[in-house]
Amino acid sequence: AAGTLARSAAQAAGRLLTRPPVGLGDVVPAPASVRPQPAADFVLPADAAVRVSADADAREVAGHLAELLRPATGYPLPVADLPPAPGPLQLTLSAAAPRGPAATVSGDAEGYRLDVDPDAVRITAGTATGLFHGVQTLRQLLPVAVESRTPVAQRWVVPGGTIVDRPRFPYRGAMLDVARHFFGVEDVCRVIDHLARYKLNHLHLHLTDDQGWRIAVDSWPRLATVGGRTAVGGGPGGWYTAADYRRIVAYAARRHVTVVPEVDLPGHTNAALVAYPELAPGRVAPPPYTGTEVGFSYVDPTDERTYDFVADVLGEVAALTPGPWLHIGGDEAYKVKGAAYTGFVERTQRIVAGLGRTVVGWHQIAPAGQVDGRVLQWWGTDGDDPTVAEAVRRGARVILSPGNHAYLDMKYAPDTPIGHDWAGLIDVHRAYHWDPATHLTGVPAEAVLGVEAPLWTESVTSLAEIEFLFFPRLPALAEVAWSAPSTRSWTGFRERLAGHGPRWRTAGIAFHPSPEIPWP
Numbered sequence: 001a002a003g004t005l006a007r008s009a010a011q012a013a014g015r016l017l018t019r020p021p022v023g024l025g026d027v028v029p030a031p032a033s034v035r036p037q038p039a040a041d042f043v044l045p046a047d048a049a050v051r052v053s054a055d056a057d058a059r060e061v062a063g064h065l066a067e068l069l070r071p072a073t074g075y076p077l078p079v080a081d082l083p084p085a086p087g088p089l090q091l092t093l094s095a096a097a098p099r100g101p102a103a104t105v106s107g108d109a110e111g112y113r114l115d116v117d118p119d120a121v122r123i124t125a126g127t128a129t130g131l132f133h134g135v136q137t138l139r140q141l142l143p144v145a146v147e148s149r150t151p152v153a154q155r156w157v158v159p160g161g162t163i164v165d166r167p168r169f170p171y172r173g174a175m176l177d178v179a180r181h182f183f184g185v186e187d188v189c190r191v192i193d194h195l196a197r198y199k200l201n202h203l204h205l206h207l208t209d210d211q212g213w214r215i216a217v218d219s220w221p222r223l224a225t226v227g228g229r230t231a232v233g234g235g236p237g238g239w240y241t242a243a244d245y246r247r248i249v250a251y252a253a254r255r256h257v258t259v260v261p262e263v264d265l266p267g268h269t270n271a272a273l274v275a276y277p278e279l280a281p282g283r284v285a286p287p288p289y290t291g292t293e294v295g296f297s298y299v300d301p302t303d304e305r306t307y308d309f310v311a312d313v314l315g316e317v318a319a320l321t322p323g324p325w326l327h328i329g330g331d332e333a334y335k336v337k338g339a340a341y342t343g344f345v346e347r348t349q350r351i352v353a354g355l356g357r358t359v360v361g362w363h364q365i366a367p368a369g370q371v372d373g374r375v376l377q378w379w380g381t382d383g384d385d386p387t388v389a390e391a392v393r394r395g396a397r398v399i400l401s402p403g404n405h406a407y408l409d410m411k412y413a414p415d416t417p418i419g420h421d422w423a424g425l426i427d428v429h430r431a432y433h434w435d436p437a438t439h440l441t442g443v444p445a446e447a448v449l450g451v452e453a454p455l456w457t458e459s460v461t462s463l464a465e466i467e468f469l470f471f472p473r474l475p476a477l478a479e480v481a482w483s484a485p486s487t488r489s490w491t492g493f494r495e496r497l498a499g500h501g502p503r504w505r506t507a508g509i510a511f512h513p514s515p516e517i518p519w520p
């Protein structure tokens, strides 16, 4: 008996010594269900292939997994079809796999199942998007060194057990303002990588504003060549050619992220007016604007030429954009009041509908008439908004971007070197601690399409500054959007998130080492 005891103690000690560094539950955003199986850890063999169902989109996901794993492991990880040989890494498309919420954006399902035992890691999903999310989970379950860009000698262990997961809301996004300061294609692609890591599936690009116009439009070429030359503080500006924009869209699509382009109308249009004074009230070109005030500029809503401009621009942007959404802005048009404003928005909404796309607008467009399926992006700071609640009763849906929880341009603390504070300070707890289903009075969970974290860039001039404001709040907001309330808690979140600091450091991602998180 003593021998047996000693043997089992030794076995237990052996298990302890080889416990994987990551727990199955250490995933952000929190999965719907996690069942660890401690004696069932998996170690990636050097000769593993990624085996995948014979489907083009699923093969892309397998290729993506292999690309994630190759630099740090140094393993060849060829991608091969499944069947015949199952092998240690399996990505399977299956109609019976867990699906996403009933009313997903594209009718797509986003859920997945991950099974880890000593023989294999198996990801099963109804769609390639589900497989992709499963791959992001697997990435987080591997040791931190998986983030290294160069080979590391490691036991690539994955903790045993089963995760079954699906998102709470179909729309989970972030916005990047490329108008106040311009960010090139490489920076935007890196932002898309950050979204994909945390299962965010929409990138909203704020393409136009007073300080710059950032997308080439063939029928109105001076918008970019003249309107694109400025930025806040006199910076160099810049704009995307159609080819640049297509590269962003394609890069996003491979990461199951949909691009939502915004052309902000009728206000926030000084750059357009500099390029085309005929759109300005009085036909007089304003001086270029490089400050940070809002609400002074507008295209003339009483002139037919304005609607030619709107139709041409939205038509060209729609032609470059495969996703269903066109964002028409609509915020802070303080000089276009009452019926002039709602009339302008209603005509613009009809133009978008005529292009076969769904209108998204900042919640200021709420008083305009309903058009099928339109979406209001709410950025208020007080959850009582009767105008938005009334628009929801008339059929509008809502994306929640509460200024005092989701605005990534707000400072973390009084001494944060960049950012704003008009909506208050947003530490990680504040970003995390709210519920989209009950946030707005009179807006039931069924009307909430999802959550978006906007980053305005008046004070942001580099990728490192974007990352500093994103991390660690973007993962907090991703969890608000993805995870069921029953799986969420601040104490659990801060502990799960802590392990991501070393990952970001290894991946060269800048972040704010917030004192709220018990970083290792």
Ligand code: TNX
Residues within 6 Å of the ligand: 294, 331, 332, 362, 379, 409, 420, 456, 457, 458
């Ligand atoms: C308000 S929020 C704006 C933006 C500014 C931002 C700064 C919204 C729809 N409009 O024009 O960049 O505040 O936080």
